[in-house]
Amino acid sequence: MNHAEHCDALELEVERFAASMSLVSGDTIVATCPGWTVDDVALHLGTIHRWAEELVRTRSSVRILGQRRPSAKCPCPLSGYATADASW
Numbered sequence: 339m340n341h342a343e344h345c346d347a348l349e350l351e352v353e354r355f356a357a358s359m360s361l362v363s364g365d366t367i368v369a370t371c372p373g374w375t376v377d378d379v380a381l382h383l384g385t386i387h388r389w390a391e392e393l394v395r396t397r398s399s400v401r402i403l404g405q406r407r408p409s410a411k412c413p414c415p416l417s418g419y420a421t422a423d424a425s426w
């Protein structure tokens with residue numbers, strides 16, 4: 339896959355994830371992630387996407403450590419995940 343194909347695939351998967359988030363309550367336990375709720379998984383994935391976006395946007399040639407990442411605090415309610423803007 340080339341860069342554009344990777345970006346298209348990622349966009350599709352993010353849309354699919356967002357759609358699935360709208361189908362369940364945020365406090366639902368995730369059976370395959372012991373101790374995690376749907377909100378926890380959504381927050382984790384959003385944090386990873388923001389971290390990866392920063393790496394790409396800044397063209398960082400070094401590892402960006404946790405303290406440089408955007409806030410892990412969810413900037414929007416889970417119910418808004420499907421319609422949240424790219425900053426989420």
